[in-house]
Amino acid sequence: MIRLPQYKNLINGKWVDSSSGKVLANTNPADRQDVIGEFPDSNVEDLHVAIEAATKAFESWRLVPAPKRAEILYRAGEILTAKKEELAKDMTREMGKVLKEARGDVQEAIDMTYFIAAEGRRLHGHTTPSELRDKFMMSIRIPLGVVAVITPWNFPMAIPSWKIIPALVTGNTVVFKPAEDTPLSAHNFVSILHEAGLPAGVINLVFGSGEAIGPTLVSHPDVSIVSFTGSTEVGRIINQNAASSFKRVSLEMGGKNGLIVMEDADVDLAVDGAVWGGFGTSGQRCTAASRVIVHESVYDEFLEKFVQRTKSLNVGNGLELQTDMGPCINESQLFKVEKYVQIGKQEGARLMCGGSRLDGGNYDQGFFYAPTIFAEVDRRMRIAREEIFGPVVSVLRARNLEDALEIANDTPYGLSSAIYTHNLNYAFRAMRDLYTGITYVNSSTIGAEVHLPFGGTKQTGNGHREGGPTVIDLFTEWKTIYVDFSGKLQKAQIDE
Numbered sequence: 001m002i003r004l005p006q007y008k009n010l011i012n013g014k015w016v017d018s019s020s021g022k023v024l025a026n027t028n029p030a031d032r033q034d035v036i037g038e039f040p041d042s043n044v045e046d047l048h049v050a051i052e053a054a055t056k057a058f059e060s061w062r063l064v065p066a067p068k069r070a071e072i073l074y075r076a077g078e079i080l081t082a083k084k085e086e087l088a089k090d091m092t093r094e095m096g097k098v099l100k101e102a103r104g105d106v107q108e109a110i111d112m113t114y115f116i117a118a119e120g121r122r123l124h125g126h127t128t129p130s131e132l133r134d135k136f137m138m139s140i141r142i143p144l145g146v147v148a149v150i151t152p153w154n155f156p157m158a159i160p161s162w163k164i165i166p167a168l169v170t171g172n173t174v175v176f177k178p179a180e181d182t183p184l185s186a187h188n189f190v191s192i193l194h195e196a197g198l199p200a201g202v203i204n205l206v207f208g209s210g211e212a213i214g215p216t217l218v219s220h221p222d223v224s225i226v227s228f229t230g231s232t233e234v235g236r237i238i239n240q241n242a243a244s245s246f247k248r249v250s251l252e253m254g255g256k257n258g259l260i261v262m263e264d265a266d267v268d269l270a271v272d273g274a275v276w277g278g279f280g281t282s283g284q285r286c287t288a289a290s291r292v293i294v295h296e297s298v299y300d301e302f303l304e305k306f307v308q309r310t311k312s313l314n315v316g317n318g319l320e321l322q323t324d325m326g327p328c329i330n331e332s333q334l335f336k337v338e339k340y341v342q343i344g345k346q347e348g349a350r351l352m353c354g355g356s357r358l359d360g361g362n363y364d365q366g367f368f369y370a371p372t373i374f375a376e377v378d379r380r381m382r383i384a385r386e387e388i389f390g391p392v393v394s395v396l397r398a399r400n401l402e403d404a405l406e407i408a409n410d411t412p413y414g415l416s417s418a419i420y421t422h423n424l425n426y427a428f429r430a431m432r433d434l435y436t437g438i439t440y441v442n443s444s445t446i447g448a449e450v451h452l453p454f455g456g457t458k459q460t461g462n463g464h465r466e467g468g469p470t471v472i473d474l475f476t477e478w479k480t481i482y483v484d485f486s487g488k489l490q491k492a493q494i495d496e
């Protein structure tokens with residue numbers, strides 16, 4: 001019998017088993033016979049040891065000059081670049097997204113690493129003149145301490161990099177709990193940071209079930225901040241568990257993003273955007289174009305072309321070159337998609353294509369679902385309001401721009417939005433009035449770049465923005481410093 005590869009936690013600079021002695025298997029969603037390896041099913045004891053290591057390491061890491069911290073991160077960026085292809089293949093194997101997208105995911109981690117490592121030589125504060133003589137004033141940034149990083153499976157390397165790299169360059173230490181479904185990419189990323197030379201305890205990796213160990217991580221008094229990306233349901237639990245200690249919590253959660261197609265749009269381009277935004281990563285992106293809102297005068301033309309293109313998508317194993325769309329991540333996600341398709345039918349939406357699991361041949365080994373389009377969807381239907389996180393797109397009809405904007409905004413979420421139009425007035429109205437954290441013009445709802453803020457309004461987030469320069473605000477505290485070199489007591493607001 002072939003023994004499966006065994007992976008370990010990284011705690012205080014050492015690869016160690018969980019004290020639980022238990023493991024979780026990592027399987028390929030395109031082929032469940034393909035077991036990739038076994039990862040620790042950690043318990044709260046492991047977590048306590050990791051938090052203690054991170055707390056201790058913080059005392060020395062915060063004193064390492066930021067440009068020197070950045071040098072280690074640049075080295076990690078070089079290793080990531082050199083290993084990009086193997087990292088991408090590992091990712092496709094454990095997560096299912098097509099290889100091109102997995103390469104993009106690794107590239108995003110590389111981009112983030114180089115972009116944020118440069119902050120090591122910036123981390124700007126402010127100076128300003130004092131109202132008093134012989135007094136100097138400035139504000140500087142200081143780290144927070146131990147950062148808990150909790151991530152989902154849909155961007156197994158990009159999302160951890162958005163959190164971990166900025167946390168480290170600003171002088172914090174990290175305890176990282178990755179998603180159960182994508183432990184290998186987390187292992188690969190942390191191994192590279194370790195290899196690049198991070199001191200012991202600065203990054204700690206603890207695998208395991210979020211439900212079992214997440215609450216301890218979030219509520220631990222020595223954890224200063226929690227950075228989470230995942231579902232709105234889990235985000236709410238995390239927020240509640242963290243509330244009593246007042247620690248900072250950054251939540252990036254669900255989306256139900258609207259892509260508007262106006263009457264003057266380039267319909268073929270809009271179809272490209274709807275296919276890419278709706279079915280890229282099998283629709284498993286928080287920015288997925290899950291609602292397409294089309295002006296009534298081009299509705300039929302758009303729908304016909306959209307359905308035709310969607311039917312031609314090649315669904316299969318993401319490692320095969322001809323594949324356009326991979327599987328769903330796991331069985332429960334597949335059941336969720338099936339459930340929502342039933343709901344859509346019961347609600348009276350018109351099923352245009354897809355609507356069932358794919359079976360026969362290699363499909364039987366994986367979690368494959370046909371790309372699905374519902375037409376004549378009403379905005380009040382559940383398929384138009386709830387996040388499905390699978391390859392299901394709802395097409396809605398709009399009478400004019402006002403109607404389209406209203407439909408797009410009529411959702412509990414506010415992550416991304418898009419408008420296809422050549423009308424400048426329409427475009428600027430949409431940029432102003434779509435109440436989302438991100439808006440695209442003549443481009444789909446997906447495709448964020450690392451050097452601009454990322455996040456959303458309403459139930460998508462709690463006001464923080466990761467990515468871009470704003471991520472530095474998340475992982476630092478402002479400290480204001482007054483230096484009086486007059487040699488006498490001076491009183492602000494009181495002295496003449």
Ligand code: ADP
Pocket residue numbers: 150151152153154177178179180208209210211213214215218229230231232234235237238
């Ligand atoms: P997704 O469906 O995108 O995986 P989830 O919200 O289910 O999103 O999970 C995101 C992350 O949150 C995962 O790493 C998971 O293990 C973790 N998690 C799940 N439940 C909890 C919890 N109660 N506390 C903290 N983390 C949790």
